[in-house]
Amino acid sequence: MHICTVTPISMTVGANRIVPAIAIPHPLGNPAxxxxxxxxxxxxxxxxxxxxxxxxxxxxxxxED
Structure with missing residues (x-):
């Protein structure tokens, strides 16, 4: 399972469960x-x-959401 910001990369490496994240510098949050x-x-x-x-x-x- 991957929580990731770039889902095509997870697809390429063969992850079976992919959860989209927010952004590369802050995948699990938004400091704004x-x-x-x-x-x-x-x-x-x-x-x-x-x-x-x-x-x-x-x-x-x-x-997805």
Missing amino acids: LKKDEEKALRRKIVMKALEALTTEVDGQTIF
Whole structure:
């Protein structure tokens, strides 16, 4: 499973579960947001990753919002 900002790279290396992130310098957050908004954003990404880990997949799957 990959949490990544450039999903084509994850596809190339063969990741079976891919969760898109925010940006290369801040994959799990956005420092421009208010503290509570960034916390909610981070939680959303982590929850999506947990969903990906518990979901049966057949081949490569990108878990979008």
